Amino acid sequence: MNEGDDLIRRDAAVFFHQEGSSPCIAGLSRASGMWIDDMAGNRYVDLHGNTCHHLGHAHPRLVAALKQQLDELPFSPRRFTNAPATELAERLTARFRGGHSKLLLMPGGSEAIETAIRLATIATGRAGIIALNGSYHGHGMGSLSLSDSEHDPRLRHRIDGIFHISPYWDEQAGGADGMLQSLASCLNANRGRIGCLVAEPMRSNCHVPPRMLWPRVAELCAAHGVKLIFDEIPSGLGKTGKFFAHEHFDVVPDMVVLGKALGGGVLPLAAVIGDASLDIAPELSIGHYTHEKNPMLARAALTMLDILEDDDLIARAAATGDLLHQLIDGHEAGPFRLTCRGLGLLRAVEFDGPPVGAEALVTAARACGLSTTTRDEKSLGLSPPLTIALEDTQLIAERLKQVAELVLQQHVKASGSPSLA
Numbered sequence: 001m002n003e004g005d006d007l008i009r010r011d012a013a014v015f016f017h018q019e020g021s022s023p024c025i026a027g028l029s030r031a032s033g034m035w036i037d038d039m040a041g042n043r044y045v046d047l048h049g050n051t052c053h054h055l056g057h058a059h060p061r062l063v064a065a066l067k068q069q070l071d072e073l074p075f076s077p078r079r080f081t082n083a084p085a086t087e088l089a090e091r092l093t094a095r096f097r098g099g100h101s102k103l104l105l106m107p108g109g110s111e112a113i114e115t116a117i118r119l120a121t122i123a124t125g126r127a128g129i130i131a132l133n134g135s136y137h138g139h140g141m142g143s144l145s146l147s148d149s150e151h152d153p154r155l156r157h158r159i160d161g162i163f164h165i166s167p168y169w170d171e172q173a174g175g176a177d178g179m180l181q182s183l184a185s186c187l188n189a190n191r192g193r194i195g196c197l198v199a200e201p202m203r204s205n206c207h208v209p210p211r212m213l214w215p216r217v218a219e220l221c222a223a224h225g226v227k228l229i230f231d232e233i234p235s236g237l238g239k240t241g242k243f244f245a246h247e248h249f250d251v252v253p254d255m256v257v258l259g260k261a262l263g264g265g266v267l268p269l270a271a272v273i274g275d276a277s278l279d280i281a282p283e284l285s286i287g288h289y290t291h292e293k294n295p296m297l298a299r300a301a302l303t304m305l306d307i308l309e310d311d312d313l314i315a316r317a318a319a320t321g322d323l324l325h326q327l328i329d330g331h332e333a334g335p336f337r338l339t340c341r342g343l344g345l346l347r348a349v350e351f352d353g354p355p356v357g358a359e360a361l362v363t364a365a366r367a368c369g370l371s372t373t374t375r376d377e378k379s380l381g382l383s384p385p386l387t388i389a390l391e392d393t394q395l396i397a398e399r400l401k402q403v404a405e406l407v408l409q410q411h412v413k414a415s416g417s418p419s420l421a
């Protein structure tokens with residue numbers, strides 16, 4: 001048995017098995033820039049990176065900054081502050097609500113969603129929460145309860161008072177108009193019970209909502225005294241070509257939640273940034289975490305922000321995203337047609353044509369040197385780092401076209417028909 005297979009076997013023996021995690025497909029030996037290398041010598045463009053690799057893997061400036069921080073101040077116990085954590089809070093709050101904002105830091109996205117819910121509950125005195133059907137907001141008790149309404153009944157430990165409305169991407173339920181109607185009826189039927197609405201401004205399935213949607217949602221929420229919370233854990237920090245994803249939609253939420261890439265893609269860090277008027281309960285523990293103001297995590301985030309700004313990565317994400325779209329959208333291979341959707345470098349590629357199955361698409365992508373996940377039954381995620389060069393978009397597009405050819409060959413073989421190409 002080779003080293004990689006042996007590692008997969010050891011992993012499967014000691015980790016609880018769960019969907020999407022263990023057992024694994026390969027052991028990794030190296031990650032650098034947009035590339036990941038496995039122990040069997042395969043090299044993939046990382047089009048997934050758990051949506052936290054905005055800087056690419058192992059960015060040298062980030063690595064150097066963390067080594068220095070480790071030497072200077074690696075930890076900060078509660079009640080003490082430190083320069084990196086405070087500077088980070090200053091720089092993040094300066095970007096939200098014209099600086100009239102405050103924040104809390106925590107080590108993960110799920111915890112951040114829980115904290116945002118708690119803040120909204122305290123501010124409104126109401127515990128009801130509205131979420132979109134088919135959403136995902138993490139694995140805490142509260143955040144998991146928000147995620148999807150059709151969960152396996154064995155995962156039944158959920159909090160009460162969650163109301164799911166139809167999402168804008170569900171065309172059968174009327175799309176964005178259907179969502180607005182569903183929201184209005186939910187608010188009217190539960191007057192005085194709902195404290196907040198939690199949603200991603202653009203869901204990670206990369207369906208882009210119409211411009212009119214979020215301003216109308218914000219109006220409805222404000223009329224009912226409901227706090228609007230945007231989960232930008234995957235979509236924030238420049239991924240969509242704007243610092244906050246909601247900047248695409250002429251709307252400012254009461255709170256925005258960042259995570260994933262905030263720790264530079266190497267350390268876990270998340271933030272709840274909210275209007276400063278929410279600072280109303282100093283006597284309560286709203287979100288206390290051991291690594292709340294950890295200077296290593298804060299240094300990772302500060303360096304992440306420095307690199308975003310110095311290398312103009314947000315504008316680059318907008319440009320490379322558009323270019324990828326142009327290179328891929330409309331490409332045909334036999335009965336398959338590729339369509340590209342999304343914003344910036346948070347995109348999905350749909351393989352329109354005969355049904356192939358999501359897992360078959362992922363496997364075909366891997367065979368073509370692309371590591372990615374599904375966005376729905378017909379689509380693959382296209383989420384490379386913001387650091388990719390213009391030439392890299394050619395390589396990625398070529399490989400996606402190879403995936404289409406491979407899928408076509410498999411389809412021809414399975415259907416027994418002569419070549420359709």
Ligand SMILES: Cc1ncc(COP(=O)(O)O)c(C=O)c1O
Pocket residue numbers: 108109110111113136137138139200204231233234259260
């Ligand atoms: C939209 C969204 N919200 C919340 C989370 C949870 O973040 P974490 O895994 O850091 O707890 C994720 C993670 O994938 C996510 O995609």
